[in-house]
Amino acid sequence: MKKRVSSAKRSTGVTRPGPEPGYHHGELQEALIAASEAILAEQGAEGFTLREAARRAGVSPAAPSHHFGNAQGLLTEVAIRGYDALAGALREAASGKPGAREKLHAQGLAYVDFALRHPGRFQMMFANKRLVADDARLRQASRAAGHAFEIVVAELVGGTPKGAKTAAAAAWSTVHGFAKLALEEKFGSVKNEAGRREVMMTLNQVLNYLWPASGPRPQA
Template sequence: MGETGAARQSHGYHHGDLKPVLIAAARRLVEADGHDRLSLREVARQAGVSAMAPYRHVENREALLAELAAQGFRELGAALKAAADQGVDPRSRSLAQAQAYVGFARANPGLFRLMVGPLDPAQKQLIAADAEAAHAMGATPDIDPDLARARWALVHGLSMLIIDGRLAIAPGDTVPAIVARTVAALWPEGGVGQSGAGQSA
């Protein structure tokens, strides 16, 4: 049987390990209700601690959201780097990264919307994590920078259309297949491998 909030408060959290619990609770709430409605009071309730406990670990609501967004950027950057390692040439790496980017957005729509919102320059860890993810998306040295930028813009826009429910998907079609065709359109030869076309949505 799981511990009650009071029991969890009585041991463990006072040793300083509450922040990851708060971030995890915030992530669940952001996915359920969006980041605009997040409150530290509700985060504390979800974490099973007092309403004032979060303030010993984060300055305010905005600081907690910045921590969560930075976590998301680190996860996205790692996924993009892993995807790039799967490719054997620029086209296959481009497709693998596009699938990873869209896949991350689909799996974490609330977090993704938070990440792509305005960045507070005062949150240095957030800016650094964002830059790392951006570098991972464009870190294929054998792709022209303008093409890499166009790829990022296109894949990002496609991700937003998908998670906002604005992209019509025909019967028998799948999101990975749409991503593969979209990335292929960036190459004059249309030569991106169709490895994503057979995947299920």
Template sequence: MNVTARDNYHHGELRSALIAASDEIIRESGVEGFSLREAARRAGVSPGAPKHHFGSMVGLLTEVAIAAYAELARYMSDALVEDQTAAQRLQSVGSAYVKYALDNPGHFRLICRKDLVNRHHPDFEPAVYTAMTAFVLAAAEYYGSPFRPDLEQAAHPGIVSAVSTIHGIAHMAIEDKFSFVLKSENPEAELLGTLLPSMLSFHWPVTNPR
């Protein structure tokens, strides 16, 4: 992009261009392949532009992480079906969580990196909340717990365990840690179509014994 084109950027457009460029890099190369210089090059702006507009690499990657949570929220929302039980919803949105990680391993790794994301950004917690509400609501119903406990009351261990379980499965999936039990020529399809449903059914059976 030439100087004239760069100068025609409005402030918001330049920010959007840098976020889009960063998103593209993460999608292609993961966080390991990301640099402010490459983001600036792809956006067609000066190497100093990312720091000028976002303060640091963390500032820019936080915006990418917020957008990643919005995409995760779409995966979770699309997985919901009317008239499901709490267990069925847990299984559906749990599968969606793992599928998101497999489809977007770079972004999934990014949102897990506390050193690369500013969790105090005013839009970060709302993005996480929106993405995870369906799963936590289903877990709360499944375990007979309030969705948001009183300040004096700790979160139900079942809810914490459910979130930890699905996050752990997703992380293992993108690191290919299920290869020892996946024997097909398409292990990802086998994981999503066979192994994962059986695992989630084991964790949260439709007939809730609790």
């Protein structure tokens, strides 16, 4: 007597991968993102591999591709969350400050502090070749972070929207350049809390020169 083949096996013809044991769909995504951020924090962008992210999440090497397509897809999700967190930090820094100069000063400090506390994530956010550069969510998240500067700069300089965008680009370029130099330890070590405090004191002096919160600009 022939064994009867189930309708499920006849209809598919192939065995499809099921969810990883112990994980629901959303939980696995979160585990892979958390593992990726841990790798970036410890080893930087250069040390990231999809296989290592899977290993740390406790899943098969093929699991990340089921959810993110490839390494670029996973890192793009990490970058999106990084931009969201940065935009939130900039908005929080400006909230409650009495004037535009104080807001911009606080945002400059918050921007560099974010970079120093999340160096791997920060570097990945701007590593376009490692990301899906035309991802709509990524572009939106990046614009939201820039817009946090634009709102404050527009309040500070007034004038036309185009002029405010130019001034915001100058402000962003200033603090981003400082952050990059700080991560390269051009202002001293940032490997411990004491070193980061010293660098932030240097930044505070720079911001006091460029955008003094009150009173005249300090003499160089």
